[in-house]
Amino acid sequence: MELTKSKKKRKGGIANYSKYGQMFAIPFIIGFLLFQLYPIIYTITLSFTDLAGWETELNFVGFKNYIHILHNDHFLRALKNTWIIWGMNFIPQLLVALILAKWFTDNAVKIKGEGMFKAIFYLPNIITAASLAILFNSLFGFPHGPINQILIHFDVLQEPFEFFRSKPGTRIIVAFIQFWRWYGSTFIILCAGIMGINPSLFEAAKIDGASDWKIFTNITLPLLKPITLYILITSLVGGMQMFDIPFLLTGGGPDYAVETGMIYVYNQAFTGNRNFFMSATASVVLLLIIMVFSALIYYVMNKDKRKVSR
Amino acid sequence: MKRTLSLLLVFVMLFSLVGCGNTATPEPTEKQAETVATEPTANKGDTLVVWTFTDELKGIIENYYEKNNDLDYKIEVVVVPNENYQSKLDPALGSGKAAPDVFAVEAAYAKKYFNSKYTKDLRTIGIEPTEIPVMQYVKDVATTENGELKGLSWQATPGAYFYRRSLAEKYLGVSEPEDVQPLLADFDKFYNAALTIKEKSNGETAIISSLGDFTKVFKADRGEGWIVDNKFTIDPKIEELMEIGKKFTDEGLTNDAEQWSETWFASMSNDEVFGYFLPTWGLHYVLKTNAENANSGDTTAGDWAMVQGPAPYFWGGTWLTMREGTEMEQAAYDLINYLTLNEEFLTTYAKESGDFLANMNVVENVKDTYADEFLAGQNQYAMFAEMAKGIDATTMTGSDLDIDELFDEQLKAYTKGEKNKEDALESFTSSVKDAFPNLDY
Incomplete structure (x- = not known):
C-alpha cells in the first residue's frame, strides 16, 4: 500500500511537470495551426478550385490548374528567370564568401580589423530591400544616372545606356544586389564552419608539407560540406522566393526579364482578374520545386560524404 | 526579409480569401430603369x-x-x-x-x-x-x-498641353495660346512642330519628355476601349500610337525620360522639354511644384501656357x-x-x-x-x-489600370527597337490573356 501510494504521488508529480511543458507549447501550436498549417492547406485547396475576382464560392476543378500551369509560358518564363537570377547570384556569392572566409580564418594572413571587416561585409544585409532597390534604381538611372555619367566621363560609353531596358543588364543588377546583400552572411557562416574544424588537422597537414591549396581542397572543403549544404538549401529556398528586389526595382521588367516565380504569384493574385486559383497553383508548384531540389541536393551531398568516410 | 515578406504576402492573400469565403454577400437587388427615387x-x-x-x-x-x-x-x-x-x-x-x-x-x-x-x-x-x-x-x-x-x-479632370512661352517664341515664332494651338491641333501637326523644335534648338529641346506623356491622349481618341462585351479588343488607334511613338523615339523627338522619373520632373525647370500633357491636377501638383530648379533656384513659373493640343482627353x-x-x-x-x-x-x-x-x-x-500667374495670367x-465639353469617357473599362500597364511595357519594347510590332502586340495579347483568363479573345 505504502509503496503504491508513494509511486502514485511521484507519478502525479511527473505528470504535472509535463503538463506545464504542454502549456508552454500551446501558444506555438495555436500560432502554427492558425498562421501556418491552415494557410498552407487553404492554398493547396485553392489550387484545385477556380476562385477568382469577386467570387466567393469554391468550385473544384481537379488537376486542371496544374496541367494548365505547366503549359503556361508566362509561369515557365518566371521559373526560368528565377533560376537564372539565383544562379548568377549564388555561384559568385559562394566563391567570394569562401575566399574571404579562407583569408579571415588563416592564421598566417592575420588580417587587421577583422571585426570591422565582418561588420562591413554584413552591412548590406541590414539595409532594407526597399532602400536598396531605390538606391540602385537611381544609380543606374537613364539618361542622367550617376553610373551613366561616370561611364561617359571616362569614355567607356559614348552615350547613356538604359540599363533597365536591357534584359541581361537588369538581371545582372538584380543578381548583384542579391549577391551583395547575402555574401556577408554566407561569409560569416563559412567562417564559423572553418573555425569549427579541428586545428590539429591543419597542423598535421602542414608538418607533412602540404601546400596551402592542398590543405584547402583536401581538408577545409570536404569538412565544410555540412555547412555548405546548409547554405545551399537556405539560399535555394530564399532564391526561389525572390520577390522584393526585382519587384521594387523594375516590377519585373524590362519585358518580364526579372519577373520571378513569386512576382508571378503576386501578379496573379493582386492584378488583372485576381486569379487566386492560378496564384495558389503557382505557389504550390514553387513549394514542390523547392522540396524536390532540396531533397536532391541533400541526397547528392550526403552520398559524397558516405564515399569520403568509406 | 525575403522570407518574412513572402510569408506576409501569403497571409494577406489567404486572409483576404478567408474573408471572401466565410460570409454571405448581400444579394444584388434588381433595379430597372424606371426605379422610383x-x-x-x-x-x-x-x-x-x-x-x-x-x-x-x-x-x-x-x-x-x-x-x-x-x-x-x-x-x-x-x-x-x-x-x-x-x-x-x-x-x-x-x-x-x-x-x-x-x-x-x-x-x-x-x-x-x-x-x-x-x-x-x-x-x-x-x-x-x-x-x-x-x-x-x-x-x-x-x-x-x-x-x-x-x-x-x-x-x-480634363487634360491639356502645357508649354513654355519663351521656348515657343524662340522655336515656333509665336507664344500666345491662340497662336500655338493651331500648330499642335492634331498629331500630324504636333509631329511637324516637334521636328521644327528639334531642328531649331539643335536637339536641345524636345516637344515631350516621355512617350508616356501622350499615350493618355491617344487612348482617349480611341473608338473602342480594351474590353467590348467581355471581349479583349485592340483599337486601330493603338497601332497608330505605336507607330507614332516609334517615330518620335527613332527621330529623337522625346527627352527619353520615363514618366514620374527624376529626369521627367527635372526638365520642368530647365529648357530640355517644350511641354507636358497634364490634366487639371497636374498643373497644381506636378508642374507648379517642380517648376523651380532645386540647385540653381531658377524657376520657369510664369513662363507656361496651356492649350488643348491634338485631342481632348481626361486623366x-x-x-x-x-x-x-x-x-x-x-x-x-x-x-x-x-x-x-x-x-x-x-x-x-x-x-x-x-x-x-x-x-x-x-x-x-x-x-x-x-x-x-503661373500661366502668365491665363x-x-x-x-x-x-x-x-469634348471629353468622351465611353472607352473606359474597369480593367484599364492593369491592361494599360501591360500595354505600356510592350509599347516601350517596340519603340525602343527591342521587338517588332507584331511580336509586341502578340506579347501584349498573351500577357492580357494570362492576367484576364475570364475574357474572350
Whole structure:
C-alpha cells in the first residue's frame, strides 16, 4: 500500500511537470495551426478550385490548374528567370564568401580589423530591400544616372545606356544586389564552419608539407560540406522566393526579364482578374520545386560524404 | 526579409480569401430603369467609414464637411495607398465586414466597382442623373449599362498641353495660346512642330519628355476601349500610337525620360522639354511644384501656357460611391450630396483650392475669376471648362489600370527597337490573356 501510494504521488508529480511543458507549447501550436498549417492547406485547396475576382464560392476543378500551369509560358518564363537570377547570384556569392572566409580564418594572413571587416561585409544585409532597390534604381538611372555619367566621363560609353531596358543588364543588377546583400552572411557562416574544424588537422597537414591549396581542397572543403549544404538549401529556398528586389526595382521588367516565380504569384493574385486559383497553383508548384531540389541536393551531398568516410 | 515578406504576402492573400469565403454577400437587388427615387434609410450605426486612396478627400471632409455640418455621428476616413487599395477593398466589400460605407475610386478602375453589385444605385436614394448639373462625362463614367448611377464626383479632370512661352517664341515664332494651338491641333501637326523644335534648338529641346506623356491622349481618341462585351479588343488607334511613338523615339523627338522619373520632373525647370500633357491636377501638383530648379533656384513659373493640343482627353479623377447594404445610408447620402452637389461648399472649395469641378453651375459662376500667374495670367479654369465639353469617357473599362500597364511595357519594347510590332502586340495579347483568363479573345 505504502509503496503504491508513494509511486502514485511521484507519478502525479511527473505528470504535472509535463503538463506545464504542454502549456508552454500551446501558444506555438495555436500560432502554427492558425498562421501556418491552415494557410498552407487553404492554398493547396485553392489550387484545385477556380476562385477568382469577386467570387466567393469554391468550385473544384481537379488537376486542371496544374496541367494548365505547366503549359503556361508566362509561369515557365518566371521559373526560368528565377533560376537564372539565383544562379548568377549564388555561384559568385559562394566563391567570394569562401575566399574571404579562407583569408579571415588563416592564421598566417592575420588580417587587421577583422571585426570591422565582418561588420562591413554584413552591412548590406541590414539595409532594407526597399532602400536598396531605390538606391540602385537611381544609380543606374537613364539618361542622367550617376553610373551613366561616370561611364561617359571616362569614355567607356559614348552615350547613356538604359540599363533597365536591357534584359541581361537588369538581371545582372538584380543578381548583384542579391549577391551583395547575402555574401556577408554566407561569409560569416563559412567562417564559423572553418573555425569549427579541428586545428590539429591543419597542423598535421602542414608538418607533412602540404601546400596551402592542398590543405584547402583536401581538408577545409570536404569538412565544410555540412555547412555548405546548409547554405545551399537556405539560399535555394530564399532564391526561389525572390520577390522584393526585382519587384521594387523594375516590377519585373524590362519585358518580364526579372519577373520571378513569386512576382508571378503576386501578379496573379493582386492584378488583372485576381486569379487566386492560378496564384495558389503557382505557389504550390514553387513549394514542390523547392522540396524536390532540396531533397536532391541533400541526397547528392550526403552520398559524397558516405564515399569520403568509406 | 525575403522570407518574412513572402510569408506576409501569403497571409494577406489567404486572409483576404478567408474573408471572401466565410460570409454571405448581400444579394444584388434588381433595379430597372424606371426605379422610383426614394429617400435614403435612416442611419443604424454611429460611425460613417470612408475609404480613399489619397489624403485629398480626407482633407476635404475634415476641413469643410465636418466643420460646416453638425453631425451626430463620427466620420472615420481610412487612407489606403493606391497600389494596395483594390486588394484591401475587394475582400472588405466581398465579406461586408469592416467595409466602408462610402469609398472613393479612381478613374483607372472605377468601372470595376460601378459594374459590381457592391455599389448602390444613387437613383434609389433620390439623386436623379438628369436633374443634377454634373458634367456629362463624369456621370457617364458612373453610369452602368442598365442606366444605374453608381457614383458621383466633385471634380472633373480634363487634360491639356502645357508649354513654355519663351521656348515657343524662340522655336515656333509665336507664344500666345491662340497662336500655338493651331500648330499642335492634331498629331500630324504636333509631329511637324516637334521636328521644327528639334531642328531649331539643335536637339536641345524636345516637344515631350516621355512617350508616356501622350499615350493618355491617344487612348482617349480611341473608338473602342480594351474590353467590348467581355471581349479583349485592340483599337486601330493603338497601332497608330505605336507607330507614332516609334517615330518620335527613332527621330529623337522625346527627352527619353520615363514618366514620374527624376529626369521627367527635372526638365520642368530647365529648357530640355517644350511641354507636358497634364490634366487639371497636374498643373497644381506636378508642374507648379517642380517648376523651380532645386540647385540653381531658377524657376520657369510664369513662363507656361496651356492649350488643348491634338485631342481632348481626361486623366484620373476620383469618384465617390456608396456601398450597397451600408447601415449608414442617410449619412452616406449626405456626404456624397454635400461634396458633389452643394454649390455653396463647392464654390468655396473651388476658390480656395483652384481645383476644377464637375458641377457645371459652380464652374459657370467661378470660371471667370481666375488668372493664374503661373500661366502668365491665363485663365486656366475657363479653358478647362471648355475642354471638359469634348471629353468622351465611353472607352473606359474597369480593367484599364492593369491592361494599360501591360500595354505600356510592350509599347516601350517596340519603340525602343527591342521587338517588332507584331511580336509586341502578340506579347501584349498573351500577357492580357494570362492576367484576364475570364475574357474572350
